[in-house]
Amino acid sequence: EAQVTQNPRYLITVTGKKLTVTCSQNMNHEYMSWYRQDPGLGLRQIYYSMNVEVTDKGDVPEGYKVSRKEKRNFPLILESPSPNQTSLYFCASRLIGRGLATGELFFGEGSRLTVL
Amino acid sequence: AQRVTQPEKLLSVFKGAPVELKCNYSYSGSPELFWYVQYSRQRLQLLLRHISRESIKGFTADLNKGETSFHLKKPFAQEEDSAMYYCALLTGPGGYQKVTFGTGTKLQVIP
Numbered sequence: 001e002a003q004v005t006q007n008p009r010y011l012i013t014v015t016g017k018k019l020t021v022t023c024s025q026n027m028n029h030e031y032m033s034w035y036r037q038d039p040g041l042g043l044r045q046i047y048y049s050m051n052v053e054v055t056d057k058g059d060v061p062e063g064y065k066v067s068r069k070e071k072r073n074f075p076l077i078l079e080s081p082s083p084n085q086t087s088l089y090f091c092a093s094r095l096i097g098r099g100l101a102t103g104e105l106f107f108g109e110g111s112r113l114t115v116l
Numbered sequence: 117a118q119r120v121t122q123p124e125k126l127l128s129v130f131k132g133a134p135v136e137l138k139c140n141y142s143y144s145g146s147p148e149l150f151w152y153v154q155y156s157r158q159r160l161q162l163l164l165r166h167i168s169r170e171s172i173k174g175f176t177a178d179l180n181k182g183e184t185s186f187h188l189k190k191p192f193a194q195e196e197d198s199a200m201y202y203c204a205l206l207t208g209p210g211g212y213q214k215v216t217f218g219t220g221t222k223l224q225v226i227p
Contacts (some may be wrong), residue, residue, distance in 0.1 A: 005219075016171070040125065043202060070209055074166035090160065096213060103206055105158040105215060 002027045006091050006108035013081055014076075014116050021076045021111050023091030029106070030096045032074035033058070033067065036087040043090070049074055050096065081115040088112050117141040118122050121206045122218035129193050137188040137221050139177075139203030148206040149179055149186040152217075155199045163188075163201070173197070194226045 004025045013019055025032065033048035035058075045058030049068040063085055065077040074093075078085060089111045095102040119142045129135055141147060145146045153165040166179040166196060177188045186203060203218040 019142075031213070035217075039217065042122075045215070045217075067213040092160075104150070104162045105152070105160075105164065109159045 003107070004106050004108040005055045005090055006089075006095055006111045008111060009109060012110050012114045012116065015082055016080050019078050019081060019113075021078075021091075021113070023074045023076065023092075023108060024072050025074075025093040025106070026072065027093060028071065029093035030071070032068065032091065033093075033105075034064070034076045034115065035090045035092065036060065037090060037100060038087050046076065046089075078113075079106070079112075083115045086113060086115050117207055118147075118207050118214065118216050119218050120203050120218035122201075122221050123167060124221045125219070126222045126224065128224040128226060129172055131195055132192050134226075135188075135190040135193045135223065137201050137203075137223065139186045139188065139218060140202075141184050141186065141205045143184075143207050145150070145207060147179075150173070150179070150204040150206065151177055151188050152188075152202045152204055153199050154202070160202065193223075195225050195227055198223055198225045 007022045009070045030051045034046040035043045037043050044060045044065050047058050047066040054069050055066050070081045091108040092105040149166045151161045153163040154160045156193045174191045177186050179186050200220050200222050202220045205216045209212050
């Protein structure tokens with residue numbers, strides 16, 4: 001089954017304790033991206049990757065890191081989490097291009113992170 | 117810079133009433149527009165896209181380049197339509213594409 005898988009789905013942590021949220025897709029998509037969803041602010045892009053070893057900042061990258069060593073994986077790293085990073089995080093992937101065969105984003109189920 | 121505006125945070129309608137969720141965009145090039153839906157406690161999923169010109173679950177959306185709008189419409193709302201709806205804009209050529217989301221509209225269908 002084609003899917004995007006995130007782990008963990010729920011996490012409570014404390015300020016400053018490094019954590020990683022994993023994201024994996026099995027659709028051979030070049031493009032992967034991380035978003036955070038906050039009430040009233042919608043979806044905001046954190047980082048994205050156009051392919052292996054190619055990453056770039058989105059709209060709200062501060063406090064986050066990513067890596068793309070393999071095509072299927074795109075982990076999100078919070079080196080020193082702070083309470084303002086409490087949010088619902090979504091990973092997504094898609095084929096690059098325009099037209100009916102590409103463009104659609106496939107989302108993971110989300111990871112709810114609470115930083116105390 | 118590209119931008120997507122969804123002016124309503126919450127839209128409440130009665131079952132059977134028409135629905136229109138507004139979306140306006142700003143982009144000087146050739147856009148691709150999408151509507152994504154998020155049902156309660158579920159992942160976001162594509163509802164429809166302007167280039168497919170389909171009607172999905174009774175919803176339609178027409179791209180109006182003159183008004184830079186991509187409003188989502190349904191003639192008769194159903195309770196199962198209650199969800200969060202996001203308008204999204206895909207811009208740029210192959211290697212430099214960006215997807216920009218609006219802030220979302222929560223649709224509440226009252227029985």
